[in-house]
Each structure stands twice: as structure tokens, then as C-alpha cells.
Amino acid sequence: MKIICRKNDLFSSINIVSKAVASKTTMDILECILIETDNDRVRLTANDTEIGIETYFDAEVMEEGQIALEARMFSDMIKRLPDSDVSIETFDNMKTEIHCEKIHFDIQGKSGEDFTRLPDIEHHHEITLSQFDIKEMIRQTLFSVSSNENNKLMTGEQIKIEDNTLMITSLDGHRISLRRMALQEECADIEVIVPGKTMSELLKILPGEAKDLVTLCFSDKHILFRFGDTRIVSRLLDGKFYNINQIISTDYEIKLTVNKMDFIRSLDRSTLFVKESDRKPIMMQTHGNLVDISIHSQMGAMDDQLMGQKEGKDITIGLNPRFMLDALRAIDDESVTMYFINDVAPCIIRNDSETYLYIVLPIMIRKNI
Secondary structure, eight states: OEEEEEHHHHHHHHHHHGGGSOSSOSOGGGGEEEEEEETTEEEEEEEOSSEEEEEEEEOEEEEOOEEEEEHHHHHHHHHTSOSSEEEEEEOTTSEEEEEETTEEEEEEOBOGGGSOOOOOOOOSEEEEEEHHHHHHHHHTTGGGOOOOTTSGGGGEEEEEEETTEEEEEEEOSSEEEEEEEEOSSOOOOEEEEEEHHHHHHHHHHOOOOTTSEEEEEEOSSEEEEEETTEEEEEEOOOSOOOOGGGTOOSOOSEEEEEEHHHHHHHHHHHGGGSOTTOOOOEEEEEETTEEEEEEEETTEEEEEEEEEEEEESOOEEEEOHHHHHHHHHTOOSSEEEEEESSTTSOEEEEOTTOSEEEEEOOOOOOTTO
């Protein structure tokens, strides 16, 4: 194989597929990026068997072929080259030469025949969306995916289509995030669980322009994201996602609306007195339309007061400030409305159109704090 391409095109493509390079594996080939020619283009592929990514870029193909190169070394080499044309040439013994201006690298490759390629997805359903819309929905829910591998389903996000409405849901046992969006095209009902890692990498790779599209293809075992010159294939998590409708209640005793940014600033100040690993709650207490925010810990104390609009009785409730901040920062509205039943029931944050819903479980507080 021999190709000539622009350094920036090559390096951008390496950055995309590197998200799927295996970091811990006994199979050396999974630590590689596969480079192969396809007419007058070049395809890069990485695959850790859970998520696989391939992308194309334009090049002058002087000799057809393929080679698998160790991803980290290859990426570091290209990164350190000047912004000029790069020549990559391989030989029968898998030796690979990389030239750029006066720079010459030698690297030993592996046979492309041994590389695990992306599976062919025989999908049953597909939908096409704005990249901006899907990227925003992931950004606004991904933070509540659990990192605890003991509960595998919580490490993923549910993508569900029902009555032509797309829903993305995540939960970690302490909070729930849900985003809804009406679809412009007819689509059959679908329900899958996508690993959080896949959603995280998609969030990084998707350009996210409103005018650009991404197609989601669903099969029994995989999901395919197709956009531009890039394909991302991921295994799905097996199992039935949690029925959050059992937690969501339309009944409430208290409805509280506050300015979002004022609330964020107050909560952010309160985190000065909470260690990262500490579950110390902030105490939120209403007095009519006044909302007291306070925290008292071994590190210090803070008391603050906000104006709000309250319907119903007063409440005193303990909440995790960081969980609340994650939800609030994912909301674009100027004000937010919270619903409560009592001090031991979840705090529900939602808008009237219910395009978003966030649930944060309360933390028991001592009344003498």
C-alpha cells in the first residue's frame, strides 16, 4: 500500500477512530488502527469488540492495500509532523514507512487480515435526526449514567421510541434524567439500551451542526450511528430497562418555581463546603415565596436566600447539591419548576411540555442541623 494525504485529514480521522481502540486487552490487534484503501479514499477502523468506529478521508492512492498499526504510536507520530503532505508506504514484511517533508519514520505493522472488522448490521428500523438534537439529548442525560459495573443496565442509556416520540433516559440509583423529542417522520416503536461509553464517545465525535444529519439504525444486538464519512457500531446491553413510570408521580403537594441561574449560583457556593465523595446535603427550606439554602459541615457553613413562587405548604428537604447542579445545567430555560410531595419523596424537575424530566432523591437530614 502507498498513499499520500494531508496531515490534518489523517490526524482528524485518527482522533475519531481512536475512541474505539482497546485500552486493556490480550489481543494485540485490538490495540491497532486498520488503514485500508478504497478506490481514491482511505478508511481507518478501530474496534474493541464492544464499540467499533470507521471513517474515511480523501487521499492519493498510489498502491492499494491495508495495514494495521499500533494506535498510540501511530497517532503520536502523525501528531508531531508538520502541516504538510504525508506519505505512508507498506512492504511485504509489514514494515511501514511514513514520510513528511524531511522526516522519516519506520514502524512495524500487522496484517490487516487479522483485524476484527465492524459487523454488518442488518437493521430492522432506522431514524434520521439533526446532529444537534441528538447531541443535546445525550449531553442533557449522560451525567446520570452509573459507573458501577455491578448493575450493568444502569451503565447504559435507554433509547426509546414510542408514539413517534424519541426518549433518552439514564439513572444511577440516586437520580433519573429523561429527555423527550417529537419525531418528524413515522417510526416503529423501539426500545434499546446503549452503553454509556458509546454515548460518551458519540458526544465527542459528532460535530453537532443543526443542518447536518445522523442516522440511527437498530438491530437485535447492535446500534449503528451513521453520519458524514463516519460509522459507529456498538453492542447493546441485554436486559429490560427500569420502568421509571413507577417513580414518576403527577401528584404533588408543593410546586416551587425559581430563577435557574440564581439557584445554580447558590448551589455552586454551597459545594465549597462539601467534599467530592461526601453525601452531605444542602438544606432547602421554604417560607412562603422565600427559599432558604443552607449547608453546615465540618468545613464551614453557608446560608443564602432566593425568591421563588410557591404553591402549597412549606417544605424542608435535604438534596445533593451536585446532583441538582447537573440537572439544572442541562436545562436551557430561564426558570425551573420543582415538584414535591414531602421531605422523603423525590424532587421532580420538569417543564410544562415535559420535554425534560429530572428526578433527584432526597437525603435525610437531621432536624437539629
